[in-house]
Amino acid sequence: xxxxxxxxxxxxxxxxxxxxxxxIISEELNQKVLDFYHHLKNSQHPFITDLIPAYSSLTVxxxxxxxxxxxxxxxxxxxxxxxxxxxxxxxxxxxxxxxEIIHVPVCYAFDFAPDMEYITREKNMDATxxxxxxxxxxxxxxxxxxxxxxxxxxxxxxxLQLPRKKEPRLHVVxxxxxxxxxxxxxxxxxxxxxxxxxxxxxxxxxxxxxxDPVLFHPGDxxxxxxxSEDEFTDYQNRHS
Amino acid sequence: MSLRITRTxxxxxxxxxxxxxxxxxxxxxxxAMDRFSAQLANALxxxxxxxxxxxxxxxxxxxxxxxxxxxxxxxxDFSPAINNQPVPLHHPIAVNTNxxxxxxxxxxxxxxxxxxxxxxxxELWLGSYSTNLKxxxxxxxxxILKRYDQLPFKKNYDVSALLGxxxxxVLPWKANDTVDTRNEIECILGSEWSWLTREAQQAFQNNWxxxxxNADRMGYRMSGAALEVNRADxxxxxxxxxxxxxxxxxxxxxxxxxxxxxxxxxxxxxxxxSAHLPLLAQxxxxxxxxxxxxxxxxxxxxxxxxxxxxxxxxxxxxxxMNF
Numbered sequence: 001x002x003x004x005x006x007x008x009x010x011x012x013x014x015x016x017x018x019x020x021x022x023x024i025i026s027e028e029l030n031q032k033v034l035d036f037y038h039h040l041k042n043s044q045h046p047f048i049t050d051l052i053p054a055y056s057s058l059t060v061x062x063x064x065x066x067x068x069x070x071x072x073x074x075x076x077x078x079x080x081x082x083x084x085x086x087x088x089x090x091x092x093x094x095x096x097x098x099x100e101i102i103h104v105p106v107c108y109a110f111d112f113a114p115d116m117e118y119i120t121r122e123k124n125m126d127a128t129x130x131x132x133x134x135x136x137x138x139x140x141x142x143x144x145x146x147x148x149x150x151x152x153x154x155x156x157x158x159x160l161q162l163p164r165k166k167e168p169r170l171h172v173v174x175x176x177x178x179x180x181x182x183x184x185x186x187x188x189x190x191x192x193x194x195x196x197x198x199x200x201x202x203x204x205x206x207x208x209x210x211x212d213p214v215l216f217h218p219g220d221x222x223x224x225x226x227x228s229e230d231e232f233t234d235y236q237n238r239h240s
Numbered sequence: 241m242s243l244r245i246t247r248t249x250x251x252x253x254x255x256x257x258x259x260x261x262x263x264x265x266x267x268x269x270x271x272a273m274d275r276f277s278a279q280l281a282n283a284l285x286x287x288x289x290x291x292x293x294x295x296x297x298x299x300x301x302x303x304x305x306x307x308x309x310x311x312x313x314x315x316x317d318f319s320p321a322i323n324n325q326p327v328p329l330h331h332p333i334a335v336n337t338n339x340x341x342x343x344x345x346x347x348x349x350x351x352x353x354x355x356x357x358x359x360x361x362x363e364l365w366l367g368s369y370s371t372n373l374k375x376x377x378x379x380x381x382x383x384i385l386k387r388y389d390q391l392p393f394k395k396n397y398d399v400s401a402l403l404g405x406x407x408x409x410v411l412p413w414k415a416n417d418t419v420d421t422r423n424e425i426e427c428i429l430g431s432e433w434s435w436l437t438r439e440a441q442q443a444f445q446n447n448w449x450x451x452x453x454n455a456d457r458m459g460y461r462m463s464g465a466a467l468e469v470n471r472a473d474x475x476x477x478x479x480x481x482x483x484x485x486x487x488x489x490x491x492x493x494x495x496x497x498x499x500x501x502x503x504x505x506x507x508x509x510x511x512x513x514s515a516h517l518p519l520l521a522q523x524x525x526x527x528x529x530x531x532x533x534x535x536x537x538x539x540x541x542x543x544x545x546x547x548x549x550x551x552x553x554x555x556x557x558x559x560x561m562n563f
Contacts, residue, residue, distance in 0.1 A: 013511035059479035145503030
């Protein structure tokens with residue numbers, strides 16, 4: 001069944017437009033966005049310079065000067081691109097083939113989890129329960145943003161949901177695993193950050209030496225599993 | 241065939257017109273803050289507009305040329321001098337071996353750009369020479385330029401005919417369109433413009449706003465009268481761009497600049513037009529600006545005019561340089 005998803009198209013500045021399918025986090029809408037994204041990516045449209053899929057929207061950056069060079073009639077570059085997108089936004093696009101689940105080791109020990117104490121206190125459960133609730137679900141990578149390789153994954157079990165920190169940390173260590181609201185994610189690089197940190201992965205989520213520098217891509221499925229501090233150190237030694 | 245940094249500046253990096261095609265991975269475009277001046281510096285030497293340039297902040301690096309070349313300095317006026325003699329902006333300048341380029345004080349603007357005829361042999365990462373400081377890659381070793389860095393040149397031209405018997409020779413052509421210092425900056429409306437109260441919409445257009453001390457390559461936090469909204473919906477994260485004006489929960493604005501994150505969740509009340517981003521990129525903390533709303537189509541046309549000017553200048557200068 002092809003469900004019609006209402007959408008709006010608006011300019012994001014004078015060189016981009018956003019196709020917005022609704023202000024919600026839903027797997028179905030996100031899949032719609034990603035199918036559309038892959039379709040456009042594969043089309044290699046000469047006017048398109050970049051594509052940014054998000055939870056429920058797709059943003060298309062375009063080359064205004066190139067459009068004007070080919071333009072006939074009185075349409076603006078935005079109108080030209082919006083017209084091209086109109087037809088495509090409604091169409092059903094072939095989904096990409098499902099990829100394998102990415103298994104991610106996480107050490108939830110206190111040394112790596114500066115907010116574990118706060119989480120257990122706030123949720124009135126012990127660390128074992130927190131770890132179980134965080135490792136049980138299959139998470140979907142809805143989008144990447146904020147930092148190179150930072151994947152917004154969902155959805156966190158409702159019993160574990162917490163708001164972001166009131167005062168963001170100035171330095172979150174690379175590999176730190178955090179939660180906020182329905183979302184979980186891993187800091188690819190050391191950076192400031194406001195998510196509640198409950199563990200750390202020894203995996204390199206971002207590696208500028210690789211031709212594909214990021215571990216996660218939009219639409220991926222991720223499962224966390226708990227490892228000990230020794231296993232964490234072993235892993236790092238084996239891969240350094 | 242190289243140049244050497246003989247004094248470290250506060251924030252000097254290699255940049256180009258940005259890294260596009262990887263924002264779906266959270267990798268932001270970066271690139272020169274003032275894209276017009278960066279491209280102008282290249283155009284005046286007849287180089288490709290997207291070639292790598294050095295972006296210089298003040299206090300600036302000191303640069304020693306270890307072989308003859310031709311350079312152009314565009315954008316901010318940091319009163320440049322070569323071998324202690326003042327040199328003009330927006331002019332190609334031939335320099336001999338051992339010429340020393342210094343910047344003495346800030347006359348105007350926030351960032352200047354140096355293009356080098358022989359080209360900088362720097363790191364291409366994902367299709368761009370721009371330095372991504374966070375990801376520690378691209379440009380010169382993914383970091384700022386420091387004392388003792390020796391940047392090799394890419395090409396091997398003989399410029400002795402341009403230099404004659406001089407150590408420094410200012411070539412006889414220059415750009416007409418240079419840095420615009422006006423304080424009225426045009427923008428188009430953002431998707432959450434209607435969230436602002438009528439009073440806030442008026443204030444946005446009529447008030448002066450100050451560039452706060454919190455203004456860098458990632459964004460300019462503005463300070464002025466708080467703008468009120470008539471709804472408090474939470475937005476799920478979606479794309480943000482260079483020039484997007486976001487409204488923070490305290491009613492103040494932040495304008496996203498070259499190193500902005502690819503996505504954000506604050507209301508987008510307006511977007512600086514691309515043709516005016518170079519004006520904004522030359523503003524410093526404590527400068528005041530005013531926003532003027534302009535139609536989208538006018539914004540597009542200004543961008544196209546700018547691009548055509550640069551392309552035509554580049555072709556004309558290519559013939560003059562004759563390399």
